[in-house]
Amino acid sequence: MLEAKNICFRYRNRSPVIDGIDLAIRPGEIVGMTGRSGVGKSTFARILAGHYRPASGQVLVDGAAHPQGFNPVQYLHQSPVFAVNPRWTVGKIIAEAWQPDAPLREAFGVSNTWFDRYPHEISGGELQRVALLRAFAPRTRYLIADEISAQLDPLTQAQIWSVLLEQAESRQLGVLVISHDMPLLERIAHRIITI
Template sequence: MLLEASEVGFRYGTGQWVLRGVSIAVRAGEVVGVIGPSGCGKTTLGRILAGYERPHEGSVTLDGSALPAAGYHPVQLVFQHPEKAVNPRWRMRKTLAESGGTDDALLTALGIQEEWQGRWPNELSGGELQRFCVARALRPQTRFLIADEMTAMLDAITQAQIWRVVLDYAREHEMGVLVVSHEKNLLNRLCGRVVDLTQFR
């Protein structure tokens, strides 16, 4: 399976192009990094690949076909700020159930305690909340994961635990991972190859 962006261009309104002529591909089971300075379009590219935005130029395909418009999306995006990705009016148990639920082994691996599932999002720390966002994204139907600065706001121990679970899951399920970050050392540690977005400018 292949997730591919070909000659993608994007801009907000009539402003300057955020992305122009960007081509990148991620294969099943592959871990690819995307690096670049702030404002170079890393987050926008992640949103386009996950179907949150449509490119103004070029295309995004999954095995040569357009991304699906309905049903569970095979490309899942985990944001840097988890509090913006969950419904503040739902307890965490409902948030998990809305995504189809998650197996207990995965919750345990991510360090999610049973009691946390009965809490509201504002009753959890950023690290605890991000664990739920990762668990929600790691479903059997997920073929590709876009991790947009996913652990940038977390302490080193939490970062290591989450990445260990994600990479183990990716290997076991042949899931492709695109790691978006400005931290070169992190990308070199996690990824088989790294794409610098500044090469497309």
Template structure:
């Protein structure tokens, strides 16, 4: 279980973005989260994935609080794939960041072999996002946070990406926190849905 316990965050010493956020995510379940823009959802995602440290509280991963020496078991997939990939690398180099990547993941995500020799600017956003999703499936990954990962795509691309992602996480017993403004999408993909603004005890 991935637990946020009394998580609080402030960007400076006088303004709290949110305080005392508590919730839990089980392995194998998909939890949808929605909330107002600027409320702190992405900041919480970064804390859970160890990109930021909370001002108060802690993240507990399957009962562990210690630092993980290798790959962090919570992987964050960003909204804008072009910002998460080195623009100078070929896509083959990007995917090589993942040790022991199951080749089946490449096929399920619909990644074509000819894309590997291209650089990010030569692919569409939907094609790039497939690489970002594949990169999240390290053998040590236990939880994935998907932060608005299909909001910039058309309905067909959204459906393709989520269909593949759901199949992979269910097969591998990975918990997913899906963050989105689109309630209709969350209703289709989630086991349960959380309103982030109801978790907060501090307004903007």
């Protein structure tokens, strides 16, 4: 289980952004999260992924703190260009996490002709698919999808969600889907929380 217990957080000397949030995501569970712009969804997501340390409260990944090394809680950014090393090729970005086989690459719509290109040499939607494929490493247990499909065309959106949900189900990953798109959340999430 991915558990957040009574999380509080503030940026530097500002007033609290997150003030006492609890959440538990079971393996195989798809949880939707929504809430008005600026309420703290991405901040909370990054605390869950272990990128930010909460001022108080704790996050437990299957009963323990985030392990060193590969992070089993993979955070997918709404703008994947901020999540990848711009000096690495697409091939290196994926290979640093794992070596997906050809059927999975094809399922995510990732072409191996992109492998010797740099992130700025493929489109935003293509880079989002690369980030997704990378996040599906065998050691991943939980995925945090932070507005990952807002910038994609409807066909690519549908394709990405279909592969993501199928893979999450077969690997029993817990997924937090952050979105303002309520019809999307109602379609894919087992439950929806508003913060």
